[in-house]
Amino acid sequence: MSNEHAANGHGHADPHAHGADHGHGHDDHIHPAPTNPLFKYVFSTDHKVIGIQFLFSGLIFFVVGGLLAMAIRWQLAWPWKPMPFMARFMPSWAENGYLMPPEWYNKLFTMHGSVMIFFVIIPLLTGAFGNFLIPLMIGARDMAFPKLNMFSYWFMPPAMIAMANAFMVPGGAPESGWTSYPTLSNSFTSTPGSYEAQTWWLISLLFAGVSSLMGSINYITTIIMLRAPGMKLFRMPMTVWALFITAILQAFALPVLTSALVMQLLDRVAGTNFFSPAGWVVANGPAVVGGGLPLLWQHLFWFYSHPAVYIMILPGMGMVSDIIATFSRKPLFGYKPMVFAIAGIAGLGFIVWGHHMFQSGMNPALGATFMLSTMMIALPSAIKVFNWLGTMWGGRLQFTSSMLNAISFVAMFIIGGLSGIFMAATPVDMHIHDTYFIVAHIHYVLFGGSTFAIFAAIIFWFPKMFGRMMNEPLGKLHFLLTFIFFNGTFFLMHIIGMHGHPRRIADPTVYEYLRGTGTMGLNQFMTLSAFGLGLSQLIFAFNFLYSIFAGPKAPANPWHANSLEWVATDSPPPYFNFEKIPTVYHAPYEYSVPGMENDYVPQTQPLPEPTAHTVVEKA
Amino acid sequence: MRYWSLLFALAAIISVGIFAYAPISPEWWLPAGPNVSAGHLHSVSSAGKQIDSLFVIILLITGIVFIGTQVALVYATYFFVDKGPNGRKASYFHGSQRLEVIWTIIPAAILVFIALYQMGTWASVKFRSAAPKVQPLAQVTARQFQWVIRYPGEDGKLETKDDLFMVNDLHFVKGKQALIYLKSSDVLHSFFLPALRIKQDAVPGLTIPVWFDTDQAGHYELVCAELCGWGHYKMRGNVTVHETQEEFDQWLQSALKEQSRDQVAAVVTGSQGR
Structure with missing residues (x-):
């Protein structure tokens, strides 16, 4: 059939004909786009559609998780005061005079954490951007396994339904935190949320985990097998590098979480005793044979969940690197060190899980070794920060709303990184462990870091996704308010954490040392900021939805960037991405090359001879 | 800009x-x-x-x-x-x-x-290995949502008949190393003394030694720092640091007396004593 082989692995003109061999051993086998809307938009195997599906479901759950956070903040600032709006939707609160029952606070933060981590940040970063960007950036027509890709999305709705169902079962939503430590979580009698909802939580995460696992296998294979001619590993954009290493992390860490989830599920439904100690009773419930270890769960859970923290930040780092280089009009500073730093974070990420367990009763000598490895993981993070600053240094910075979000990623990640050092120091951790200091830290990394990166990336790739531009003034207003209210909400958590304010307590005024106006005043200030932060997101939601339908039409390369998704295809790209598979000549960071008319050199265009020579030398 | x-x-x-x-x-x-x-x-x-x-x-x-x-x-x-089209170009490195x-x-x-x-x-x-070589002050068993503290009675030994049981009431002496054995009878809890910077999770199935001291007598607070269920927020304990050993002994004596009176009362009224 295929009689139209292009020479030297270059693509060919007709995307609907059978394709040529691109020197990577795969057939460029092109089917026509499906016309049935069910397969075009719903059960699609097109990585772009799947990416956008992940984007939409992630953003919807972002609203859910955000509203849960507002409710948490209300209770912390004004404990047991009737909650506006929410109370009237809660028939079960009637017997309590529409006041929130105490276990509800635990449900709120449990669901806030679970939703934000498993349904928002991970699916947005790896699901939405991983799917949408990887084939476009490496010059592939689709993922290596398009059907597996489709399944990876369609394993999410069962997870979401199970999680939503957890709110409705007897006893209400789970209450053991997103970490679900036994023996609170594996006993039916320990707390109302562990009666039934915990089982649904476990099922939900099992589905979400399988979804991620399918995605990561696909990303790894695609990046290894389907790169365009000339796209050597060290010519890939940082975004692809970060997603590649993230996928490896997921593929190796997720099986451990999956086993842990299955073990807890068996403890709950089949009467096994992986995590319950001998002869153990909770709240006058039935005694169990026991023989298990509660700490085992913590080891297994953090063996996944610490790498998961990097799963939630590395893609952001990659995307921010690309955005900062583009809007600095300057080559990325230290491309290879940046790649090695990501690899270093991923490698060390597997030997630091014990720092979540310094005060857990784990052998303190083990804590000392985990302290050293944890300190060392700050190093690649520091290298990355220095390289971002180096990239901006001497550039020609364009403060688009995307760039502003990317710069604030760097500024806020510095705070999140530095506060991590306090927690890594075991004796200091003894005081700030499980206080608001850690809450501040995680939010500086996951909101200040990941979420600003998500905003930056959505604005940056929006033209490619939807063929239209987002509104810049609105984008800047959203950034300004988000930045101010974010810091207003989370910075002071360091202070109350330092003062010993424990996390996960529904009412701080129970304790004398937290009752004063100093601490409670800060709590109220943070709550007001959080409401401001929530309201500011309406601007983004409006901008996003309005621009999809009525934004100005986007050119193919609105930011004058170099990577393939901008320079080798349209906005939005056609069904099979590229009219012709492009050939790549260099890494995507050739901005402001001396002696060139344009300040950017697309990856598809060879560098002028003398420059090409020096680039090779430096690499 | x-x-x-x-x-x-x-x-x-x-x-x-x-x-x-x-x-x-x-x-x-x-x-x-x-x-x-x-x-x-x-x-x-x-x-x-x-x-x-x-x-x-x-x-x-x-x-x-x-x-x-x-x-x-x-x-x-x-x-x-x-600075616009007439501005300086970005450096290239x-x-x-x-x-x-x-x-x-x-x-x-x-x-x-x-x-x-x-x-x-x-x-x-x-x-x-660094634990102080002293008589243990008490055995602290965390449960939903209280701290059950068991002090040795007159014989100075734990787990004997004359032990004193207190709930949410930890006493020790200023300037002396206090050593407790921390347990949990149901779920995870965490023994947190913010003013003393001491924190240790209580784990079902484990007995963990914890030691601390202070150079100021007075009242302190004991916090549960590990999520332990619906009442986690109110799992608060009182800590009293006595100025001298005598003061502590006096308190212990009166508390023991109170306890035996309660037990007699329980027997007399036929209700379930401890």
Whole structure:
């Protein structure tokens, strides 16, 4: 059939004909786009559609998780005061005079954490951007396994339904935190949320985990097998590098979480005793044979969940690197060190899980070794920060709303990184462990870091996704308010954490040392900021939805960037991405090359001879 | 356009300002002992004093790094802004191996220093070999949502008939090492004495020794720091530090008397005693 082989692995003109061999051993086998809307938009195997599906479901759950956070903040600032709006939707609160029952606070933060981590940040970063960007950036027509890709999305709705169902079962939503430590979580009698909802939580995460696992296998294979001619590993954009290493992390860490989830599920439904100690009773419930270890769960859970923290930040780092280089009009500073730093974070990420367990009763000598490895993981993070600053240094910075979000990623990640050092120091951790200091830290990394990166990336790739531009003034207003209210909400958590304010307590005024106006005043200030932060997101939601339908039409390369998704295809790209598979000549960071008319050199265009020579030398 | 850099500058300045103000405000800084009004803004336990100084050292090092990186960020976003088509072109360079080596080795050295500098304190507050060789003060069993504290009675031995049981009431003596055995009878809890900087999870199935001291008599609070169920927030204990051993002994005697009276009463009224 295929009689139209292009020479030297270059693509060919007709995307609907059978394709040529691109020197990577795969057939460029092109089917026509499906016309049935069910397969075009719903059960699609097109990585772009799947990416956008992940984007939409992630953003919807972002609203859910955000509203849960507002409710948490209300209770912390004004404990047991009737909650506006929410109370009237809660028939079960009637017997309590529409006041929130105490276990509800635990449900709120449990669901806030679970939703934000498993349904928002991970699916947005790896699901939405991983799917949408990887084939476009490496010059592939689709993922290596398009059907597996489709399944990876369609394993999410069962997870979401199970999680939503957890709110409705007897006893209400789970209450053991997103970490679900036994023996609170594996006993039916320990707390109302562990009666039934915990089982649904476990099922939900099992589905979400399988979804991620399918995605990561696909990303790894695609990046290894389907790169365009000339796209050597060290010519890939940082975004692809970060997603590649993230996928490896997921593929190796997720099986451990999956086993842990299955073990807890068996403890709950089949009467096994992986995590319950001998002869153990909770709240006058039935005694169990026991023989298990509660700490085992913590080891297994953090063996996944610490790498998961990097799963939630590395893609952001990659995307921010690309955005900062583009809007600095300057080559990325230290491309290879940046790649090695990501690899270093991923490698060390597997030997630091014990720092979540310094005060857990784990052998303190083990804590000392985990302290050293944890300190060392700050190093690649520091290298990355220095390289971002180096990239901006001497550039020609364009403060688009995307760039502003990317710069604030760097500024806020510095705070999140530095506060991590306090927690890594075991004796200091003894005081700030499980206080608001850690809450501040995680939010500086996951909101200040990941979420600003998500905003930056959505604005940056929006033209490619939807063929239209987002509104810049609105984008800047959203950034300004988000930045101010974010810091207003989370910075002071360091202070109350330092003062010993424990996390996960529904009412701080129970304790004398937290009752004063100093601490409670800060709590109220943070709550007001959080409401401001929530309201500011309406601007983004409006901008996003309005621009999809009525934004100005986007050119193919609105930011004058170099990577393939901008320079080798349209906005939005056609069904099979590229009219012709492009050939790549260099890494995507050739901005402001001396002696060139344009300040950017697309990856598809060879560098002028003398420059090409020096680039090779430096690499 | 360059004025965006001022937003980042402002955020950094306010952040530094907050941490500069914190040490002079009792409600913002690390929690102090009962005599906070007298200006004692430091921990009142020997472990706490070490932990506070380690905290301050890390705060200073990270503060310097924070200020340095934020100054560089604000400088770059202010001076290297795009000034339109007639402005200067961006410099063209891909990195510098020398800089990469410098900013790898220096932070690595600092981080290793911080880690090694913690080891002594960590070993002295947690390693079992460092536990004080004293009679245990009590056995503390955490349960939903209270601290059951079992003191040895007149024979000075735990797990005997004359033991004193108290709920949410921990007593010990100023200037003496107190050693407790921490247990949990249902779910995870965490024994947290904020003013003493002591924290240790209570794990079902494990018995963990915890030791602490203080140089100020008075009332303190015991916090549960690990999520333990719907009533987690109210799992608060009272801590009383006695000025002298005699005072403690007196309290113990009267508490024991109270307990035996309760037990007699329970027997007399036929209700279920302990």
